[in-house]
Amino acid sequence: MSSVVIHDPTLRDGQHAVRHQLGVAALRGYAEAADAAGIPVVEVGHGNGLGASSLQVGRAAVSDDVMLSTVREALRHSKMAVFMLPGWGTSDDLRKAVAHGADVVRVGVHCTETSLAERHLGFLREEGAEAHCALMMSHMATPAELAEHAARAVGYGARAVGIMDSAGHLLPQDVTDRIGAMAEAVDVPLIFHGHNNLGMAVANSVAAAGAGAAIIDGCARGFGAGAGNTQLEVVVPVLERSGYATGIDLYALLDAAEFAERELMPAPPVTGSLSIVSGLAGVFSGFKHQVLDQSARAGVDPRDVFFELGRRQAVAGQEDLIVDVVAELSARKAAI
Amino acid sequence: MSSVVIHDPTLRDGQHAVRHQLGVAALRGYAEAADAAGIPVVEVGHGNGLGASSLQVGRAAVSDDVMLSTVREALRHSKMAVFMLPGWGTSDDLRKAVAHGADVVRVGVHCTETSLAERHLGFLREEGAEAHCALMMSHMATPAELAEHAARAVGYGARAVGIMDSAGHLLPQDVTDRIGAMAEAVDVPLIFHGHNNLGMAVANSVAAAGAGAAIIDGCARGFGAGAGNTQLEVVVPVLERSGYATGIDLYALLDAAEFAERELMPAPPVTGSLSIVSGLAGVFSGFKHQVLDQSARAGVDPRDVFFELGRRQAVAGQEDLIVDVVAELSARKAAI
Known part of the structure; x- marks a missing residue:
């Protein structure tokens, strides 16, 4: 049985569904539940990442500082991750996140614009943080282009690189082709982050693992804007059944998802x-x-x-x- | 481009989610919307099919007679289908359904108990109705067993035969194996009816079409008990994109789904x-x-x-x- 690392952006990507209004009790409660379930990485932040709280994309209920210290305190075993979009986040934000004990820092860029991540990935390499580069809107690039940009990101310092299906457009074969091409180009762990617009988030995640992805993203109840993200507590047992060990306790995971449904969201995502x-x-x-x-x-x-x-x-x-x-x-x- | 026939049991399988309480206005409104979208077959009834309204599984708000005449009146182009489970439904119920103008009659049996459908399928063959046999809980039988029972059902008079993933347990490869084995055993159209417990209903439906299924079931917004059925207005465009023509108008289909969300259900299904x-x-x-x-x-x-x-x-x-x-x-x- 091979294994995959589950990365949980419920407390970051889910924020888009509630206009970044998760409060301290919700952040702490979910982080504790995720930690108890053995979820390896828990991501937190404004939906648009570090430094993004603003009139333009919405002010978060809680500052980056408070989000990070709250989740850091709640996690005993899980790593803490943050997300940043160059332009919204700055090197100062990255420095702050590292000081708060963020173990994983993800830099997101449009899939053919890795150069925008160069400086930040270089900074994180120097800081010794585990830097990921996420190629967004990945349906807009060919497998060969994604492979090229994955190699660039690794050259800049990324210790993992992957694709976000930001528009929820990909079908399983599309994912297989993309992850497959990237696996031939780089030696670092590959990430897949799905959205469920076409009901394919779980199937795409299994296809990604099959093509060599080692890090799979999922959110409790699919918490996220619109049709939502890959449903975490579904993709985990389906990956296990498909031959990928996650190390996560199923019942505690289901409990975390129930907490999320009750305390984080007005209602789970609907595919409208x-x-x-x-x-x-x-x-x-x-x-x-x-x-x-x-x-x-x-x-x-x-x-x-x-x-x-x-x-x-x-x-x-x-x-x-x-x-x-x-x-x-x-x-x-x-x-x- | 090959084609598939979309079969829509929103007004029958969806009833399970509302304790069989759909009223005349809801039945008529959805049937009209489905007809306008060009959905080829619209199924109606108590969730457990003809004759099932009872204290034991729940009394329907509307009698079989009223359901059938209401939907028959509302459909100009679409065929009308009914469902029956031997034991709940009787030959008298089948006779009534045919008299009401049901074009398609589905007889559902546990996947290894086709013999229970023999008499009913024989009766429908004599009546000249288009009889389908649905093998339920199909994850409990091997592909070879399903192929054997499919052949028996065709021998009894079924003009289409297929599998229901009643527990929502199957993964795409399981579907491919099952439909593939049945395709080798019989020459009639094969049916796939999915449930979304593991987030796989749409992916399983595409896998079914790929293995030779010619009739794919889906319900508006996935309307159904628990995690719900295959989401109709998602699976249709995904099948189209995967190379299967459905003949359905996308915008009118989306409108029908919005009607269903508004008028048929308290809220769309959640995978809890x-x-x-x-x-x-x-x-x-x-x-x-x-x-x-x-x-x-x-x-x-x-x-x-x-x-x-x-x-x-x-x-x-x-x-x-x-x-x-x-x-x-x-x-x-x-x-x-």
Whole structure:
């Protein structure tokens, strides 16, 4: 039986579903439950990572300092991880996280922009922290491109590198191809982080392990925006049944998930129409609210907007494209 | 591009999630929406099928007669299907369903008990109805056994035969093996009906199509007991993307699913701890309430009860086994 390391971003990626409003009691309670279950790595933070709490993407209920010290105290065995997006987070934030005892630091970049992580990965290498590089929106790059960027990230200092299926667009064969190509290019552990827009998060995670991924992400009850993440307490026993040891206690894991459902979220994620459409279109689901607002005002179908954004390969940060697409669809409609 | 026929049991299997309380307006509204989306077959009935409304498994809000006439009126293009379990349903019920204009009649039996369907399938053959035979709890039989029973069902008169993953236990390779063996044994269309206890319903459905299944079941928002069924409006576009034409209009399908979420269910299904455990154990999730009640009274862990029921290969109708298992676990605990 081979083994995989389970990485749990419930207290970071899940924050997107509650506008970053998890409080100290929720953070502590879940971290303790995850630790008791033997989950190897517990990630915490604002949904957009270190330093991201802001008017633009939402202020967190709790500061980075308090999040980190709360979770650090709660974890006896599990490692603590943080996430950062260059631009939102800075080297100062990384320094602070290391000082708070973060064992794993993940730097996330768009899948073909690893160069943006170079400085941060280099800094973390010097600090001796376990640096991961996560290639986001990974459906937008070919397996060969991802392999090339994985090799670059390792060159910059990443001790693990992997892909996030940020739009929930990938199907199992897509994952197999991508992880497989990366496994040939680098010797560090490979990460897979799934989203469930097309109901494939668990199947994709098993495909990733089969292709050589050694670190699999999952969130309790799939806690996350829209259709949510890979459901942690499902993927763990399914990986075990598929021949991958996780070292996690099943009953304690189910208890942690019940705590999460009760104390962290108003309700578990539902795969609604726009989650499905954004998954099919391959568009970041974080565009949802702006697409809905602008479509309603212009009287166009938000689903058309998502598919057109997908054709234009829109990525996070390109919210201006929504304005263009809505205006164009509205004009096209008026011309009929 | 090959094609698959989508069969939609939202108004029958979904009833389990609302104790068979769907009313006339809900039945009519969803049937109209499904018809507008071009869903080929719409199934309706009490969750346990024709004639099942009773104190023992729950009285439906609406009689079989009213359900059938309501849905028949609402469907302009889609075929109407009904389900029956020999023992609950009788030949009189089948006669009534055919008189109401049911196009497809599914007879469900435990996967190794096709002989129980012989008389009913023979009757339907004489009536000229399109008879299907569904082999339930199909994880409990080997591919070879399922192939043998599929051939028997076809001999009795079934014009399509397939498997229900009633416990939500199967993984994609298990489905491939089972459908593959059946495809070698019979020449009629093969059916796959999934449940989502292990997050695999959509992936299993794609695997089924890949192995030769021509009829795929799905319910709007996965409407069904516990972790629910294969989510219809997800599996359809994923099948399309995987190379299987369905003939269904995506936007109208998404609209039907939104109607279902709003008008049929208090909330979409959630994959909770006991759904996961019953899926792993391979036990019918309908045991849940009795397992919970009896475990609480005896002070034993309901998860242990499910796993022990799985080891004893309990099937629906063997509720007495729950009493035995709870008593034994309780005695074992007292002896420690």
